[in-house]
Amino acid sequence: MTRALPWNASQVLPWRAGLAYGLLGLPLAFAALPLYVVLPHYYASDRGLSLATVGALLMLVRLIDAGAEPLLGRLSDRVYHRTVHAVLWMAGLLVLLLGVGMAGLFFPRVQGPAALAAWMVAGLLFTCLAHSLLVITHQAWGVRLGGDAAQRSRIVAWREGAGLVGVVTASALSVAWGAGTMLAVFTLALVAGWWALWRAPRPRFAAGAWQAPEARLWQPLAEPAFRRLLAVFLCNGIASAIPAALMLFFAQDRLLATQAHIALFLVLYFVSGALSMPLWVRVVRRLGLEWAWLAGMLVAVACFGWAAGLGSGQVVAFGLICVLSGAALGADLAVPGALLALLIERHGAQGVHDGAYLGWWNLATKLNLALAAGLTLPLLQWLGYQPGSQDPLALQRLAWIYALLPCALKLMAAYLLYRLLIAFPHRTQGVTP
Numbered sequence: 001m002t003r004a005l006p007w008n009a010s011q012v013l014p015w016r017a018g019l020a021y022g023l024l025g026l027p028l029a030f031a032a033l034p035l036y037v038v039l040p041h042y043y044a045s046d047r048g049l050s051l052a053t054v055g056a057l058l059m060l061v062r063l064i065d066a067g068a069e070p071l072l073g074r075l076s077d078r079v080y081h082r083t084v085h086a087v088l089w090m091a092g093l094l095v096l097l098l099g100v101g102m103a104g105l106f107f108p109r110v111q112g113p114a115a116l117a118a119w120m121v122a123g124l125l126f127t128c129l130a131h132s133l134l135v136i137t138h139q140a141w142g143v144r145l146g147g148d149a150a151q152r153s154r155i156v157a158w159r160e161g162a163g164l165v166g167v168v169t170a171s172a173l174s175v176a177w178g179a180g181t182m183l184a185v186f187t188l189a190l191v192a193g194w195w196a197l198w199r200a201p202r203p204r205f206a207a208g209a210w211q212a213p214e215a216r217l218w219q220p221l222a223e224p225a226f227r228r229l230l231a232v233f234l235c236n237g238i239a240s241a242i243p244a245a246l247m248l249f250f251a252q253d254r255l256l257a258t259q260a261h262i263a264l265f266l267v268l269y270f271v272s273g274a275l276s277m278p279l280w281v282r283v284v285r286r287l288g289l290e291w292a293w294l295a296g297m298l299v300a301v302a303c304f305g306w307a308a309g310l311g312s313g314q315v316v317a318f319g320l321i322c323v324l325s326g327a328a329l330g331a332d333l334a335v336p337g338a339l340l341a342l343l344i345e346r347h348g349a350q351g352v353h354d355g356a357y358l359g360w361w362n363l364a365t366k367l368n369l370a371l372a373a374g375l376t377l378p379l380l381q382w383l384g385y386q387p388g389s390q391d392p393l394a395l396q397r398l399a400w401i402y403a404l405l406p407c408a409l410k411l412m413a414a415y416l417l418y419r420l421l422i423a424f425p426h427r428t429q430g431v432t433p
Helices: 015-022 025-046 051-080 084-106 113-145 149-177 179-199 224-254 259-287 289-309 315-346 354-382 392-422
Strands: none
Touching: 015 113, 015 149, 015 179, 025 051, 025 084, 025 113, 025 149, 025 179, 025 224, 025 354, 051 084, 051 113, 051 354, 084 113, 084 179, 113 149, 113 354, 149 179, 149 259, 149 315, 224 259, 224 289, 224 315, 224 354, 224 392, 259 289, 259 315, 289 315, 289 392, 315 354, 354 392
16 A cells, blocks of 8 residues: 655645545445435335334434434544544444445345344444444545645545445446445445545644543534534435435336436436536635525425426436436535535634534434434325325325425525524625635
8 A cells, every 4th residue: 555645735636635535435425325215115115114114213223323423423533633544444444344234234134024124223223333433534534634725625526526426326226236236336435445545645643632522522512603504404404315215216106217217317316416516616606605505405496396296207307307406416515514614624623623523413414314214204104105006196295295395494494594694693604715
């Protein structure tokens, strides 16, 4: 392995250095789609568990995982105050645990509803905790590299760009080519990402600067600016997570789409999101971070709401919706993380306890996913929908929950963004040229 040198934040990030850091983002994002989109459909449709059971168990696991995020952030901070090799070898252990956990989830060794439910819960806890700590560790590496606003944008862009490639790859493989191929590619990407991190630019390590964890765990929540940003992020995230949890049910039963169509829908959505990011960067430069995020929310509502009126066979129209709503996704990818990074720097936490902020931030992300699956799947069953149903009323209710409920939540998030971050007299300031 080539030994990387400590990073000088004044350097311009070369593409090789950016790729070496960002590559691990590919399998980390890759894992999210099988875990949060494919897995509920797999256990409900292929393994025969009821929607209510799958939804309740997913919410339980994700709430536990979410609750652990601040503790995992504290653990990340502690390891970062040792040596770079401690961080890298911990990442290697997490890569191994994540690969084993993912394989166990999609190839269960038990049969029967009770045993499958227990296997799913245990496998998800094991896998999600390893994934969460690896995500925080990777994010903290990027935050600690520092630099000016342009440099930070480049660092985040490499990580998020690799993540979008991972999501597109997972979308195609998990739907069109099956779990075996998906897991093989995922494992190779994990190993490659970990190997690349050894060659990545290295942040400076503040050995011995660790402070008592009790003083740091709750500190981010004591800051009003962070609480306001987190509230907007949480509401917006739930709105985005509901379509993710229900997309396969909607496409297969409402649209009667084929597996190839479904794979194409996912690819169109995420590729459109990737291609839209330069446009949203320009919007940020003209309007500022908060106004750009607000514009993205409103565009998403305008592009996605009419999916509720689609019916059997309207796959071309839904493909267009995927392209347009994917373009709106670029704002959600580019803006919230930038606001968080600026807030961490402004509060003097960079290189000291970045993980504490990232832990609470990722808790909100997991809470979004838990609420989306845990509330909407049982609600659909209560409304009369079952996987494979062709009852017109049940399918109409599926369309309403899939498309209209997220739009309502997205509008609520837009209102909170305006009231808490834009109109608030001491709001979190965005970056303007």
